[in-house]
Amino acid sequence: SEEESDSSGSADSQGSTDAPAESSDKPYVAIVSKGFQHQFWQAVKEGAEQAAEEFDVDITFEGPESESQVDKQIEMLQAALDKKPDAIGFAALDSQASVGLLETAKSQDIPIIAFDSGVDSDIPLATASTDNEAAAALAADKMAELIGEEGKVALVVHDQTSITGISRRDGFVNQIEERYPNIEIVDIQYGGGDHLKSTDLAKAIMQAHPDLKGIFGSNEGSAIGVINAVQEMNKVGEITLVGFDSGKQQIDAIKNEVMAGAVTQNPMGIGYETVKAAVAAINGETVEKQIDTGFYWYDKENIESEEIQSAIYE
Amino acid sequence: MTKLLEMRGISKAFPGVQALSNVSIDLNKGEVLALIGENGAGKSTLMKILTGIYKADQGEISLNGEKVEIPDTKRAAELGISMIHQELNLMKDLTIAENIFIGREPKGLMNLFIKDHELNQMTRDLFNQLSLDLDPKTKIEQLTIAKQQMVEIAKALSYESKILIMDEPTTALTEPEIDVLFEIIENLKKSGVGIIYISHRMDELKRISDRIAIMRDGEYVDTLKTSETDIKQVIHLMVGREVYVESKPNIQRDDREVVLEMKNVSTNTNVKGVSFALRKGEILGFAGLMGAGRTEVANAIFGIDKIKSGEIYLHGKKVKISNPTQAVQKGIGFLTEDRKHLGLLLDMDVKTNVTLASVQNFQRAGFVQEDKIAKTAEHFVEKLKIKTPSIHQQIRFLSGGNQQKVVISKWLLRDCDILIFDEPTRGIDVGAKGEIYRLLEDLASQGKSIIMISSELPEILRMSHRIAVMSEGRMTGILNALDASQEKIMELATAYRE
Amino acid sequence: MEAPKLKKTTGGKLQQFLAIGSLVVLVIFFSIASPNFMQWSNIIGILLSTAVIGILALGATFVIITGGIDLSVGTVMTLSSVMTGIIIVNANLPLIFGIIGGILTGALCGMLCGFAITKLGIPPFVATLAMMMIAKGLALVISDAAPIYFTDHEMFSKIALGTIIPGIDIPNAVLIFFILGIIAAVILSKTILGRFNFAIGSNEEATKLSGISVDRWKIAIYGLAGVFTGIAGVLMASRLNSAQPALGQGYELEAIAAVVIGGTSLSGGKGTIIGTIIGALIMSVLTNGLRVLSIPQEWQTVVVGVVIIFAVYMDILRRRKK
Amino acid sequence: MEAPKLKKTTGGKLQQFLAIGSLVVLVIFFSIASPNFMQWSNIIGILLSTAVIGILALGATFVIITGGIDLSVGTVMTLSSVMTGIIIVNANLPLIFGIIGGILTGALCGMLCGFAITKLGIPPFVATLAMMMIAKGLALVISDAAPIYFTDHEMFSKIALGTIIPGIDIPNAVLIFFILGIIAAVILSKTILGRFNFAIGSNEEATKLSGISVDRWKIAIYGLAGVFTGIAGVLMASRLNSAQPALGQGYELEAIAAVVIGGTSLSGGKGTIIGTIIGALIMSVLTNGLRVLSIPQEWQTVVVGVVIIFAVYMDILRRRKK
Numbered sequence A: 001s002e003e004e005s006d007s008s009g010s011a012d013s014q015g016s017t018d019a020p021a022e023s024s025d026k027p028y029v030a031i032v033s034k035g036f037q038h039q040f041w042q043a044v045k046e047g048a049e050q051a052a053e054e055f056d057v058d059i060t061f062e063g064p065e066s067e068s069q070v071d072k073q074i075e076m077l078q079a080a081l082d083k084k085p086d087a088i089g090f091a092a093l094d095s096q097a098s099v100g101l102l103e104t105a106k107s108q109d110i111p112i113i114a115f116d117s118g119v120d121s122d123i124p125l126a127t128a129s130t131d132n133e134a135a136a137a138l139a140a141d142k143m144a145e146l147i148g149e150e151g152k153v154a155l156v157v158h159d160q161t162s163i164t165g166i167s168r169r170d171g172f173v174n175q176i177e178e179r180y181p182n183i184e185i186v187d188i189q190y191g192g193g194d195h196l197k198s199t200d201l202a203k204a205i206m207q208a209h210p211d212l213k214g215i216f217g218s219n220e221g222s223a224i225g226v227i228n229a230v231q232e233m234n235k236v237g238e239i240t241l242v243g244f245d246s247g248k249q250q251i252d253a254i255k256n257e258v259m260a261g262a263v264t265q266n267p268m269g270i271g272y273e274t275v276k277a278a279v280a281a282i283n284g285e286t287v288e289k290q291i292d293t294g295f296y297w298y299d300k301e302n303i304e305s306e307e308i309q310s311a312i313y314e
Numbered sequence B: 001m002t003k004l005l006e007m008r009g010i011s012k013a014f015p016g017v018q019a020l021s022n023v024s025i026d027l028n029k030g031e032v033l034a035l036i037g038e039n040g041a042g043k044s045t046l047m048k049i050l051t052g053i054y055k056a057d058q059g060e061i062s063l064n065g066e067k068v069e070i071p072d073t074k075r076a077a078e079l080g081i082s083m084i085h086q087e088l089n090l091m092k093d094l095t096i097a098e099n100i101f102i103g104r105e106p107k108g109l110m111n112l113f114i115k116d117h118e119l120n121q122m123t124r125d126l127f128n129q130l131s132l133d134l135d136p137k138t139k140i141e142q143l144t145i146a147k148q149q150m151v152e153i154a155k156a157l158s159y160e161s162k163i164l165i166m167d168e169p170t171t172a173l174t175e176p177e178i179d180v181l182f183e184i185i186e187n188l189k190k191s192g193v194g195i196i197y198i199s200h201r202m203d204e205l206k207r208i209s210d211r212i213a214i215m216r217d218g219e220y221v222d223t224l225k226t227s228e229t230d231i232k233q234v235i236h237l238m239v240g241r242e243v244y245v246e247s248k249p250n251i252q253r254d255d256r257e258v259v260l261e262m263k264n265v266s267t268n269t270n271v272k273g274v275s276f277a278l279r280k281g282e283i284l285g286f287a288g289l290m291g292a293g294r295t296e297v298a299n300a301i302f303g304i305d306k307i308k309s310g311e312i313y314l315h316g317k318k319v320k321i322s323n324p325t326q327a328v329q330k331g332i333g334f335l336t337e338d339r340k341h342l343g344l345l346l347d348m349d350v351k352t353n354v355t356l357a358s359v360q361n362f363q364r365a366g367f368v369q370e371d372k373i374a375k376t377a378e379h380f381v382e383k384l385k386i387k388t389p390s391i392h393q394q395i396r397f398l399s400g401g402n403q404q405k406v407v408i409s410k411w412l413l414r415d416c417d418i419l420i421f422d423e424p425t426r427g428i429d430v431g432a433k434g435e436i437y438r439l440l441e442d443l444a445s446q447g448k449s450i451i452m453i454s455s456e457l458p459e460i461l462r463m464s465h466r467i468a469v470m471s472e473g474r475m476t477g478i479l480n481a482l483d484a485s486q487e488k489i490m491e492l493a494t495a496y497r498e
Numbered sequence C, D: 001m002e003a004p005k006l007k008k009t010t011g012g013k014l015q016q017f018l019a020i021g022s023l024v025v026l027v028i029f030f031s032i033a034s035p036n037f038m039q040w041s042n043i044i045g046i047l048l049s050t051a052v053i054g055i056l057a058l059g060a061t062f063v064i065i066t067g068g069i070d071l072s073v074g075t076v077m078t079l080s081s082v083m084t085g086i087i088i089v090n091a092n093l094p095l096i097f098g099i100i101g102g103i104l105t106g107a108l109c110g111m112l113c114g115f116a117i118t119k120l121g122i123p124p125f126v127a128t129l130a131m132m133m134i135a136k137g138l139a140l141v142i143s144d145a146a147p148i149y150f151t152d153h154e155m156f157s158k159i160a161l162g163t164i165i166p167g168i169d170i171p172n173a174v175l176i177f178f179i180l181g182i183i184a185a186v187i188l189s190k191t192i193l194g195r196f197n198f199a200i201g202s203n204e205e206a207t208k209l210s211g212i213s214v215d216r217w218k219i220a221i222y223g224l225a226g227v228f229t230g231i232a233g234v235l236m237a238s239r240l241n242s243a244q245p246a247l248g249q250g251y252e253l254e255a256i257a258a259v260v261i262g263g264t265s266l267s268g269g270k271g272t273i274i275g276t277i278i279g280a281l282i283m284s285v286l287t288n289g290l291r292v293l294s295i296p297q298e299w300q301t302v303v304v305g306v307v308i309i310f311a312v313y314m315d316i317l318r319r320r321k322k
């Protein structure tokens, strides 16, 4: 889709996202995501763009600035509908709040493909997602293993109310509580995914609990905050860090053994599968209802493996 | 007979200043009591106590023989006391009518909705009584200071109070408005209203006051019957020393070089084809009625108002001055008539205000030389007898007249070749006026050229070498001081008035 | 005082008429640029997305005209919707109680701000900043940091999204916004409260000297703004069919921006409701238009910034010409 | 007449001395409440977390004293760090170019705001709001919405986290903050720029009529504030060892809050640098202390809100007593 420069004349630098539906005969898939600035969503976008090129469709990709902006996302979905797309990819910040628009889409015969944590409704034809809770539970298992199944751990979570924040937090906490009675969760704080705030916050947690054995950072920004914190407090090696998502700093920290390892979803896979399913739906093909894009634990040992390399991003 | 008002033994200290100590005055029905004293003597403070703005430390107030407490302005209004403040206190974004009847609007429907039509009609009726010609729906910010002053007066009158305080009501007014005001005062007297009248214009005292109460340095001096005293004596009691009265020799400066010339200048504001020349060492008086456009001429010179047509020459060279910075760089200084809004940094101290226009001269490599500033400020405080506890005092806390002296100092310090003084003695006491006259004359004799806009004809006549008279934006004549008189000026000033 | 201040003379009404100009230009531009823009559903979408911010902005207009500012509107709105949710869903009381409860929450928060500002002398910025934080925390505390869903109270979502005029597909939220706009305009221009509002913003000292109890009126004004905030909260909850406890932060800036773009001065004393409505519409037309044009999101913010400068500058030029 | 004079001269110092009071009370409280609070590492942590916001607040102090406001500091800071990243990492130029580039970016954005405010007559709120959006978008555009990592430029992280004084474990960022504080205080109180800054904030019209080119000075002041913003951006990038293009929004409110809590008046003409520093410290001590006490986060915001009201009220009471 890069070749066409559109009528509004604004866009070449941003590659394929700016293709307007009306200036092309290609099918158009509007993707409304949960975010767009953060690395994770940029990786989803990249996967989606890959698929768009492969299947020769136009896409647009947008999302609100933070995962609490339920209403902004709805406005984006509304605007997307008004553009009469051939299909919509949608990762709901709050499924309930979007029910009305999803029904509108259904009545207009616009197929919906859900992605990321999905949409709690039977309107979407397919859902390309991973199980955040299970992924966080895996992180909890790894944490427990690394600290010898006992001691104090804390969480730095990116959001207190969004689905990803809640399910990663709960996935981790529940797993620890169910499986590892000797591990105590001493603190859960929320840093909004802001690297700097997460750093200061993780430092305060370490300050409050000098005997802390591990910290889990629930997304890239939180994980980097945790990494910065142990470095600034000179406690590298003393505290076991488990992260989530990827990104260069996290990968480096894992390679340098500052962080023990992290769970990653497959954001590019999510984006790719979403568009792929959308194209299939446009062409009237049947699509698989659940497309599990998976999640992986990666650490120093397996980071170079092909499977991991395809799931992580720098 | 019981007095309408008695204030007994009033004392008031501001942190560090004894503004009033043991002051007593009284007022009869149907009487005008003039309250005079130097700048900072405590006149305004005394009146603010009477209207509940300040609380006296000591002393009592009785109305018709009954002791009263006045904790706030609301109570004062209820007791039938209203005041025209020295500093304008209007809400500039509201209309004239809205200002005058604020808090007393005619209300309909559940006492929530304002009947604007009625409100405007009430205002019109009021203006008719006072023979004022203003549209009630005009916003205050569109009015000149003089008109704002008239609105303040109308507002105070609208309360139909038993006691009316006028704190320097005429500083912004010209003769015709003053005549109107005095006529109003006569009528009020007849209906039994007691009036306390504060002014620094000594010539007014004889015209309207019945008695004169004199204050000095926060203390009560004496009360005299106007008919039994002469002004000289009053001034002496008030100032406690001789004042500068010597009248300048009216030398003509026609032979001198022309430093500033306006040729047929018009602006979008209120200047219509004005031409005049200002010579070196000359004091050129600008006379005219309110709204004549004198301030606007100054604005045009100073680069505040855009010039639509015509030219300005400085030292024979045509110049274009598009903002005040350029004007000052070209050696022009402008003392504005609205000192509160356009002249002073009220929250800053005396020394900063005095040196504001010349900070460049008090710096080395961008750093301000505080000691030099302090020394200079001290010098001016002394020279102009600015009554302030120190040069570190915030301007806000100075009395009106002393604030004016600070603005004058600012321009004296700047050392401009051409100085435009718009109402320079506004609110300044007789003693200090004398000092300022002397200063202006000194400046002129040093070769500075001065445009002095003033609404006080005696002042204009006394100070000017020549007198330019304006009417409705036009220059109607330039008189030689030697053959000028009040009558000739008024004739020219009303040339374009019907 | 005359010369530098002479900028404002006549043309108050004309000027607003012209401020609509910027809006019209935007609408025309987007209509030409994209056939999808000028569609009933999109227009309704724009109006719907204006409603909540617009109502916040209506309240903020009153506060800003006093010369104050209200940073708390975003999170107080959230607190109001959570309160509505608790009353309706958790306590299972009739809708009307929830609605009134939400509005009262807003009013109470507003009056508390007014109290802190007048009686304690805290600057409006600080007082409302503190209220912003307090409301944000409380919304999370009382909701247990989880959304409250109105799914079992079907009527509730009709408040915002139902259509009361048969045949015409205008959601109630939009109607409510315009009705509130009219009410706000009437309050501001025809009532005592409006008059004192301008008087306080114009010269608080002089207003006080005129014997008006400025403190009490200010508390009333902040309380009134709180009522608008509360209504916005209820509408937000209804529209999302859920009370979202983490929403709202950042809305205060959007609301203030709408007010200021609409020509109300942050230094107080000047402002109009119609200006605020136009300001809010400019913002949402711009956001929507750029989305419909599929401009990349990072460029959207840049364009919005540039257009705001441009629109306000045009407005200033027009006024100067007067 | 000592007293009113006292306010401005000796009292000025006394009052700030007392504003420190609130800070001291907080510190003592937290020290007693948690043994983990009063530890060197935590003190340093607090100071480090104050540095970035604190430096933004230093710049904002100048702007606020003119009677203006700068909403763009958060995202301009981000834009500056991205610019630094592009110069150092993408263009592979020496560190110093990156640092200067970042600072100049801040200065340029500041001056552009100043230009829009003075020459176009756009109100500061609108102009800087627009700049906020523009900078936000541009940061994403030029970084391709991806962080830029300084991992191959090891020295870079030393700018914020290295220690220049041998033996004493104070990170450079903290030193830089205090040095900038001193510089800012000197500029504000000893230079012409500072003098005109106060004059403009006190009465812009009167300043103009005294022949001072207010426009030029204002542009300079916004530019100076931009320099501080740029420095904050570089430090931020150094501390995170990466330029994060999506950060920064919201920092402007924290910076302004620090300024205002420090006693600087939003209506201009009044303010001190030491007040701003104390304001910033109060905020970060409070945040840190509550975290160290492991107070649940939703309650933290509530407590911060209440304490801010309380601290400012104490300050007002003390001043009134004078």
Ligand SMILES: Nc1ncnc2c1ncn2[C@@H]1O[C@H](COP(=O)(O)OP(=O)(O)OP(=O)(O)O)[C@@H](O)[C@H]1O
Residues within 6 Å of the ligand: B014, B015, B017, B018, B019, B037, B038, B039, B040, B041, B042, B043, B044, B045, B046, B086, B387, B397, B398, B399, B400, B401, B402, B427, B429, D004
């Ligand atoms: N609010 C205040 N705080 C401190 N000092 C004040 C305050 N108000 C007045 N003063 C001081 O009290 C004294 C009396 O001031 P006041 O305004 O009553 O003088 P005045 O007689 O009205 O002078 P003028 O003729 O110049 O108007 C002055 O020294 C003044 O500086």
Ligand SMILES: Nc1ncnc2c1ncn2[C@@H]1O[C@H](COP(=O)(O)OP(=O)(O)OP(=O)(O)O)[C@@H](O)[C@H]1O
Residues within 6 Å of the ligand: B144, B145, B146, B172, B269, B270, B288, B289, B290, B291, B292, B293, B294, B295, B296, B337, B454, B455, C002, C003
């Ligand atoms: N008929 C009018 N209608 C509206 N505005 C007017 C009218 N006449 C004059 N003005 C305004 O009044 C101002 C000029 O009056 P102003 O009183 O300042 O003149 P002046 O000669 O300087 O008198 P003063 O001695 O009072 O300063 C200008 O702002 C002008 O626009």
Ligand SMILES: [Mg+2]
Residues within 6 Å of the ligand: B043, B044, B045, B086, B167, B399, B400, B401
């Ligand atoms: Mg006085």
Ligand SMILES: [Mg+2]
Residues within 6 Å of the ligand: B294, B295, B296, B337, B422
């Ligand atoms: Mg005049």
